[in-house]
Amino acid sequence: MGLAAAGAVGVAGGAAGWVWSAGSPDAGFRPAVSGAPLRDPEVLGSRGGRLHVELTAAAGVRLAGRDTAALGFNGTSPGPTLRVRPGDELSVRLTNRLKQPTNLHTHGLRVSPQGNGDNPFLRIEPGTSFDYLLRIPPGHPAGTFWYHPHHHGMVADQLFGGLAGMLLVDGGPDLPVDRDRVLLVTDTTMDAGGGVAQPGRMDRMRGRQGELVLVNGQHQPSISAAPGTAQRWRIVNGCVSRMLPLRLTGHALDLVALDGAFLPAPASRDRVALAPGNRADVVVRPTAAGRFELVSEASDRGSTGVGGDVRSEPVVLATLLSAGPAAPVAPLPAALPAENPGSATEAQRQVAFTMGMGMGGMTFGIDGRAFDPERDDHSVLFGTTEEWTVTSSTPMAHPFHLHVWPFVVLATSDGAPLSGTPQDVVLVPPRGWVRLRIPFTAHTGRSVFHCHILDHEDAGMMATIQVRR
Ligand code: C2O
Ligand code: CU
Ligand code: CU
Numbered sequence: 001m002g003l004a005a006a007g008a009v010g011v012a013g014g015a016a017g018w019v020w021s022a023g024s025p026d027a028g029f030r031p032a033v034s035g036a037p038l039r040d041p042e043v044l045g046s047r048g049g050r051l052h053v054e055l056t057a058a059a060g061v062r063l064a065g066r067d068t069a070a071l072g073f074n075g076t077s078p079g080p081t082l083r084v085r086p087g088d089e090l091s092v093r094l095t096n097r098l099k100q101p102t103n104l105h106t107h108g109l110r111v112s113p114q115g116n117g118d119n120p121f122l123r124i125e126p127g128t129s130f131d132y133l134l135r136i137p138p139g140h141p142a143g144t145f146w147y148h149p150h151h152h153g154m155v156a157d158q159l160f161g162g163l164a165g166m167l168l169v170d171g172g173p174d175l176p177v178d179r180d181r182v183l184l185v186t187d188t189t190m191d192a193g194g195g196v197a198q199p200g201r202m203d204r205m206r207g208r209q210g211e212l213v214l215v216n217g218q219h220q221p222s223i224s225a226a227p228g229t230a231q232r233w234r235i236v237n238g239c240v241s242r243m244l245p246l247r248l249t250g251h252a253l254d255l256v257a258l259d260g261a262f263l264p265a266p267a268s269r270d271r272v273a274l275a276p277g278n279r280a281d282v283v284v285r286p287t288a289a290g291r292f293e294l295v296s297e298a299s300d301r302g303s304t305g306v307g308g309d310v311r312s313e314p315v316v317l318a319t320l321l322s323a324g325p326a327a328p329v330a331p332l333p334a335a336l337p338a339e340n341p342g343s344a345t346e347a348q349r350q351v352a353f354t355m356g357m358g359m360g361g362m363t364f365g366i367d368g369r370a371f372d373p374e375r376d377d378h379s380v381l382f383g384t385t386e387e388w389t390v391t392s393s394t395p396m397a398h399p400f401h402l403h404v405w406p407f408v409v410l411a412t413s414d415g416a417p418l419s420g421t422p423q424d425v426v427l428v429p430p431r432g433w434v435r436l437r438i439p440f441t442a443h444t445g446r447s448v449f450h451c452h453i454l455d456h457e458d459a460g461m462m463a464t465i466q467v468r469r
Pocket of ligand 1: 105107148150277401403450452
């Protein structure tokens with residue numbers, strides 16, 4: 001197998017025969033570089049309990065080895081990786097050099113949604129700056145999170161444009177690994193001139209999928225790891241709509257955390273499926289030399305109901321290159337510091353929400369209403385626990401996401417395996433449901449829940465929630 005095919009039309013990844021894109025890259029943008037060693041984004045880490053960063057959102061970044069008009073933070077996509085610890089103060093001066101309003105969301109962080117915290121209702125106008133202050137609670141779990149813009153109506157465009165970055169909370173157990181890497185997966189479609197393509201009406205209805213799938217802004221990068229060594233890969237699905245059913249050829253994936261929360265013990269999986277917004281921390285431990293592929297397998301999210309299946313083709317994300325004599329790997333710890341999910345807690349209230357589409361797929365809403373930031377849709381008493389049943393009334397799957405207050409998935413209509421640990425995105429099957437237990441602890445304030453197919457969120461599939469004392 002060679003890298004020669006990567007970047008050309010059709011098949012990349014050699015013998016496995018994966019098609020890297022459903023589109024026709026020949027007609028438009030071609031990656032100039034494929035298969036280069038995976039780079040880590042720049043890391044900005046806290047010291048003495050503080051991290052101050054300046055993030056400037058603007059057009060003009062290198063993607064797949066080419067200068068493009070895609071968007072980035074501080075000139076790169078992804079933006080810098082922010083590393084903090086529980087108890088830290090993270091201050092961010094966000095400067096908007098885009099042509100439209102934006103803002104910043106720290107996806108998965110259990111921080112206050114109020115004021116200049118993780119407030120999705122803020123609107124930072126072009127040419128202005130805003131100072132965020134995120135206080136990470138002392139008891140915050142260590143794990144993998146990410147940041148992206150959240151200005152309603154423009155979220156999909158801005159993420160598809162390239163605005164995203166990693167946010168890591170340190171302080172977890174020392175895993176026996178030789179490298180700790182981030183793999184932020186995004187997709188986009190570029191035109192021949194290096195501009196970001198605008199999706200059509202049908203693409204927005206399905207949720208747009210980019211022709212170019214990138215890892216840390218690179219096309220099919222390679223990752224070297226000698227037999228007998230171990231690496232932690234923190235994988236984020238930062239795509240607007242694409243499902244990532246992940247597999248690493250020749251290996252099992254040792255899953256240690258999901259959505260920033262450790263599992264009770266490492267779980268060896270053939271396949272780890274990430275919906276948009278989900279994260280998985282896996283440990284990769286090659287034992288013999290070879291060339292292996294991190295693949296996102298074909299997926300099927302159902303259909304729009306008005307003609308049009310919602311599928312994605314298999315795609316090679318990255319290549320694992322392992323060279324050297326075969327060697328055994330060190331065992332992983334038998335137990336991990338999983339949070340107690342509080343299974344004894346009885347829910348004080350049962351609540352139901354329905355994610356739906358109407359008017360031939362042209363309207364999107366929750367309980368039949370499109371998002372209105374001024375309206376209070378759901379109000380909760382701080383400190384209580386609720387059991388939510390979230391249904392999709394459409395023939396399409398929708399990844400349900402709630403800010404600030406993670407949930408435990410109790411059951412799903414398709415019987416998908418349950419993590420038992422807190423998570424913040426769960427896929428609601430086509431015409432199916434999920435049942436969630438949500439403890440409303442740690443923070444009061446007003447925030448949102450929505451479909452993480454961000455075209456659907458931008459079209460109205462989002463609602464407000466107010467947690468008060
Ligand atoms: Cu990652 Cu409300 O989003
Ligand atoms: Cu979020
Ligand atoms: Cu949706």
